[in-house]
Amino acid sequence: TFQFVGLRIRRVEYSKNYKADHWCEKGHIIYCIEGEMDTELSDGSIHKLSAGMSYQVSDNLSSHRTSSTNGVKLFIVDGDFLK
Numbered sequence: 001t002f003q004f005v006g007l008r009i010r011r012v013e014y015s016k017n018y019k020a021d022h023w024c025e026k027g028h029i030i031y032c033i034e035g036e037m038d039t040e041l042s043d044g045s046i047h048k049l050s051a052g053m054s055y056q057v058s059d060n061l062s063s064h065r066t067s068s069t070n071g072v073k074l075f076i077v078d079g080d081f082l083k
Contacts, residue, residue: 007079014074015070018061018068024066028056029078030055032052033074034072036051038066
């Protein structure tokens with residue numbers, strides 16, 4: 001993880017059978033390096049992210065939570081610019 005004023009850049013690995021225990025309200029830019037994950041939005045829709053794909057959400061606009069059946073490696077950027 002690299003932390004700067006108003007910016008965080010990190011590489012995250014979620015293990016097999018990972019499921020977030022909370023709804024996230026924070027904005028992110030996420031790039032999938034390896035594996036697959038599902039992102040569930042508060043409207044009930046589920047979106048699959050696999051290697052080479054990316055998505056972004058803004059602060060307080062897209063409540064989401066993540067799960068991964070087989071594990072996933074991600075590159076994630078969060079920051080004040082996503083507000």
